[in-house]
Amino acid sequence: MDVRPVPAGSQTKPRFTGAEVAQQVVATAVWAPSVHNTQPWWFSAHGGQISLYADDSRRLAVADPDGREMMISCGAALFTVRLALRALSYIPEVRLLPDPDQPLLVAKLSWRRRAEPTEWEQRMLSQVTQRRTHRGGFDPLPLPPALLGILREGAERDGTMLRVVADDGRRAVLAEVVETAEQVQRLDSAYVSELAGWARPPGSTRRDGVPHTAYPAHPGHTVPHYPGRDFAHGHGWGAAGFTAVSPPWAAGTVCLLTTTGDRPADWIRAGQALQRILLTNATCGVAAALHSQPLELPWLRDFVRSCLSDGAYPQLVLRLGQVTQSAFSVRRLPSDVLSMEIAEHQRGLT
Numbered sequence: 001m002d003v004r005p006v007p008a009g010s011q012t013k014p015r016f017t018g019a020e021v022a023q024q025v026v027a028t029a030v031w032a033p034s035v036h037n038t039q040p041w042w043f044s045a046h047g048g049q050i051s052l053y054a055d056d057s058r059r060l061a062v063a064d065p066d067g068r069e070m071m072i073s074c075g076a077a078l079f080t081v082r083l084a085l086r087a088l089s090y091i092p093e094v095r096l097l098p099d100p101d102q103p104l105l106v107a108k109l110s111w112r113r114r115a116e117p118t119e120w121e122q123r124m125l126s127q128v129t130q131r132r133t134h135r136g137g138f139d140p141l142p143l144p145p146a147l148l149g150i151l152r153e154g155a156e157r158d159g160t161m162l163r164v165v166a167d168d169g170r171r172a173v174l175a176e177v178v179e180t181a182e183q184v185q186r187l188d189s190a191y192v193s194e195l196a197g198w199a200r201p202p203g204s205t206r207r208d209g210v211p212h213t214a215y216p217a218h219p220g221h222t223v224p225h226y227p228g229r230d231f232a233h234g235h236g237w238g239a240a241g242f243t244a245v246s247p248p249w250a251a252g253t254v255c256l257l258t259t260t261g262d263r264p265a266d267w268i269r270a271g272q273a274l275q276r277i278l279l280t281n282a283t284c285g286v287a288a289a290l291h292s293q294p295l296e297l298p299w300l301r302d303f304v305r306s307c308l309s310d311g312a313y314p315q316l317v318l319r320l321g322q323v324t325q326s327a328f329s330v331r332r333l334p335s336d337v338l339s340m341e342i343a344e345h346q347r348g349l350t
Contacts, residue, residue: 018048019340021088021111025050027334028084031129032275034073035060035292036198039208039332041077041106044339048111052078054104058208062194063185063296068267072315074106075271079158080128081109082272083279086117087125097265106268127282132329134287135215135229137222137249138321144284148253151277155257158273159266162318163309165254170308174254175224178317181293181300182227192233199231206330212237213328222251226291226319252289252321256304258312270315281320291317 016024022045034040040058044051052074059070078094085092090111098108117125148164155162165171185191198209210231217238219228232238257273259266281288294300295314304314 015114016088018045021048021085021090022050022338022340023334024088025081025084026338028087028125028128029077029080030331030334030337031131032073032077032080033131033133033278033290034076035064035069036195037208037210037214037329037331038070038073038198039337040070041074042337042339046340050081050109052081052106052109054106056104060194062188062190063292067264068262068315069292069296071106071264071267072271072274075268075273076275076278077271078107078109078268079272079275083121083125083128085109085111086115086121089114089116091115096268103264123283124276124279127279131278131282132287133214134289134321134323135219136289136323137220138252138287138289138319138323140250141322143253143286143320143322147281147284147286151255151280154276154280155273158276159259159269160273160315161258161260161312162273162277163256163258163312165256165308171251171254172224174256174304174308174317175222175226175251177294177300177304178226178291181297182229184297185293186230195229195231196233199233199237200330201235202237207332207336208330211328211330213239215239220249222319223248224251226251226254226289226317228289228291229293250321252319255318255320256309256314257316257318258309258314260312262313266313267315274316277318285322286320287323289319289321291319 026043030039038058038060040055042053042055054067054070054074059067064070082092082094091113093110093112095108097106099105152162165174200206200209200211202212215228215231215238217236217240257270259270278288294304295316301314305311
C-alpha cells in the first residue's frame, strides 16, 4: 500500500482510542473471503495492537488437513485489516507469524504513524462489503484494458504471482483437472458430509457458511467447463435466475495464483494477494469465481504444479469476467470474533 505520512506535528494527537480502532477495523475485516465462508479467524486487541489468529476449530478437516486454505483465508482477513487501518488514516505495521510457539497467531498489527488514505485505497475499501464470490459463467466480454497488468503487479507486491492461463489447450486441461477433482470429491462421503455442514438451507439464521442465495439453482455450463461445488447436494437449493447470460457461458479469464514456497507464510501471502485481486476487480466491475477443488487433492495439485505453473506452488484457481451479480452473503458479528483486553493465555494459546 502506498502511503504518504502526514506532517510530524499532526501525529501527536490520536484520532481514535485503541479500542475504537479495533472495533472499526474488525467490523470491516469480517467481510474478508474465506473457504466455504468458514470465517476461520478471531482477533484480540490490547492498547494499540491487534492480533489476528487462525481458528483451527473452523478448519476443513477433510478438505484442508494441513490448514493451507485456512491460512489463505486468514491472509485475506489480514489484507482487509491493513486496508481498514488505512481508511482510518493509520499506517499498519505488520509482524507476520511473530511467535513460532503459537502457529495459529497469524499476525500482530500496530499503527503508530498516520497518513491519509489514497483514492485507490478508498475505492478498494468501498468494495469490501459489496464484493461477492461468483459461482457460474461470465458474459463473453473482455476484461478492461490494462486490468491484468494491475492485478499481476499487485500480486507481486504481496509476494505471489498471478499467472494467466491464456493458451486454449492449457485452459481446457485445467478445466478437466477441476472437473476430475469435483467428481472425485463427490464420491468421498467424508468430504460430502463436511461440505454439507457449511451449506446453509433456506431460512437458516446462521452467520457463516454458504447461503442458498450464493449459488445457482441450475448450474450452467461454461466453455471450457469449470464446475462449481455441489452445495445443494440434491436439495434443489440455489438462486433462480442467477445470471442473465444465455448458455453456453464463457469461462472468463482463467488464472493461477502461485507462490515460490509452500509454507504458512506463503499461504498467508496468497490470501493477501487474493483479497487485493478481488477488491481490485470489484472496483472495475469484474467478478471472480474461485476453484480450490483440484488443489485439495495432493496428486492433482502436483500435476497442476508440474504441468501448468512451471514448478511454482498453485494456491488457487481463479476465473475473472463480467456478469450481473445478485448473490447474498453473511458474516458473523464483530463482537463474536473480537476479544478486548484478554491475555493470550486465557484463550489457551500459550
